[in-house]
Amino acid sequence: MTIEARLPTPYGHICWGYDDPAAFDVRARSYLAEGLAVGEQVWFVAAGRPETLLERLRAVPGFPEALRRGAARIVPLTDAYRHDRIVDPATQVRAYAQATEAALAAGHTGLRVVAEATPLVRTPAQLDAFVRYEHLVDRYMRTRPMSALCAYHRPTLGDRTLAELACVHPQTNSEDVLFRLYACPPADGCAAVAGELDPSNHDLFATTLDRADLRPVDGRLVVQADNLRFIDHRSLLHLHEYARRRDATAVLRTSRSAPARLVELLQLSAVHVETSR
Numbered sequence: 001m002t003i004e005a006r007l008p009t010p011y012g013h014i015c016w017g018y019d020d021p022a023a024f025d026v027r028a029r030s031y032l033a034e035g036l037a038v039g040e041q042v043w044f045v046a047a048g049r050p051e052t053l054l055e056r057l058r059a060v061p062g063f064p065e066a067l068r069r070g071a072a073r074i075v076p077l078t079d080a081y082r083h084d085r086i087v088d089p090a091t092q093v094r095a096y097a098q099a100t101e102a103a104l105a106a107g108h109t110g111l112r113v114v115a116e117a118t119p120l121v122r123t124p125a126q127l128d129a130f131v132r133y134e135h136l137v138d139r140y141m142r143t144r145p146m147s148a149l150c151a152y153h154r155p156t157l158g159d160r161t162l163a164e165l166a167c168v169h170p171q172t173n174s175e176d177v178l179f180r181l182y183a184c185p186p187a188d189g190c191a192a193v194a195g196e197l198d199p200s201n202h203d204l205f206a207t208t209l210d211r212a213d214l215r216p217v218d219g220r221l222v223v224q225a226d227n228l229r230f231i232d233h234r235s236l237l238h239l240h241e242y243a244r245r246r247d248a249t250a251v252l253r254t255s256r257s258a259p260a261r262l263v264e265l266l267q268l269s270a271v272h273v274e275t276s277r
Contacts, residue, residue, distance in 0.1 A: 012147040013138050013182070015169035017154045017162045024151055028114045029060045031149045035112035036066055040145075041103035046116035047077040070106060077119060086125050089133035093140050100146045110145030118153045127161060128211065135168045135212045139183040167208055170194070179228075181208050189222030189253070190214040195229065202234035209242050216248035225254040226276070233262055236271060243270040 014031075018024040028044065035042040046053055053074045057063050066072035080095075081087060100111040121127045134150065141147060150169065154162050159176065166172040170182040170192075179195035191214055197205050214221050221243055225231075231252075236259065243250035252259055253274045260273035 012149075013141050013169050013171065014149045015162075015166040015172040015174065016149050016151045017166065017172070017174045018151060019154050021153075024116070025056050028116075028149065028151070029057060031114055032057065032063070032072070032112065033060050035147075036060070036062065036071060039109040040112045040147075041071055041073070041106065041108040041110070042066070043073045043075050043080075043099075043111070043113045043115075045075045045077055045080045045113060047119055050074050050076060071108065077116070080115065081117070081120055086129045087120060087133050089129060089136045092133050093137045096137060096146060097140060097144065100144055104145070110147070113146070113148040114151065115148060116151045116153075118151075118156050121152070121157065121161060121165065127164060131164055131168055131208075131211045132213065134165065135181075135183070138168065138170070142183045142185055163204065164207070167204065168212065179205060181205070181212060184224045189224050189251075190217070192224040192227070194225075194227035197228070197231040197235035199232060199234065202232065202238060205235050206238040206242075209238060214242075214246075216243075216246055219248050220251050221246065221248050222251045222253065225252050225259075228254060228256075231259055231262075233266060236262055236266065236268060240266075240268040240270045 016024065016027060018027075032042045032044060044053060044057060053076075057074070063072055067074070081092065096111070096113070103111040117130070121130045137148070150165070152162055152165055162174060163177050166174045166177040167180050168182060170180055172180065177195075178201050179193060179197050181191055181193050184190075184192040191212060223239075239250045239252070248270070250271045251274055252271060253276065255276050257275055260275055263271050263273050
């Protein structure tokens with residue numbers, strides 16, 4: 001399991017790939033129960049009739065009562081997302097931001113969502129837009145009390161699609177996803193990268209960078225890489241070209257010395273490595 005155990009953040013944004021729907025329901029019930037225990041409003045978002053979805057959640061302690069008092073909601077997928085169209089990332093984030101503020105106004109400590117989003121990423125255009133949304137909402141979660149478990153059915157989508165979704169989450173249960181690019185606290189930089197960037201995934205890294213649409217601050221794209229165990233020259237070249245297209249310098253902050261040596265050897269003028277001890 002590649003869930004990062006030492007994330008220095010209070011929030012949670014998890015990509016949960018699953019094969020067995022019954023096993024997913026067990027994980028969803030546990031995640032929602034945790035939210036209710038700390039005073040959050042919890043949502044279960046999935047395709048299906050509300051009464052059918054409720055049957056899947058009756059084992060959550062106190063869930064029927066939580067529904068009655070507004071601490072829990074069952075939200076059909078078609079109400080939370082326009083599943084018949086390509087999601088608009090900014091619009092979708094605004095919708096969850098409004099829901100989070102409404103939960104706070106009602107006296108809850110935040111909003112916690114389980115979203116079974118498989119039907120929303122079936123076409124290449126849907127997938128591209130939804131990955132962009134996943135990264136954008138990840139940024140929002142860094143600053144406001146929202147958390148989410150985003151579930152995807154692996155047999156329906158395939159390993160490649162699941163990898164494209166999982167790698168923009170700080171946490172995932174997909175063991176074959178070697179890297180993650182996710183939001184970091186705004187004061188720390190544009191994004192964080194963790195795991196391993198090697199010849200097997202450098203093309204996915206390039207695609208993910210484009211989808212994340214990182215914005216320079218004062219001409220710098222600061223990327224926190226303390227949890228990045230390895231990066232090869234191909235991924236550094238992608239980072240270099242990405243920064244050049246934005247008239248910026250990519251600043252890679254890491255405790256490892258190897259990236260700095262590679263940047264020097266490759267003469268990557270748009271990448272600067274800050275090595276911490």
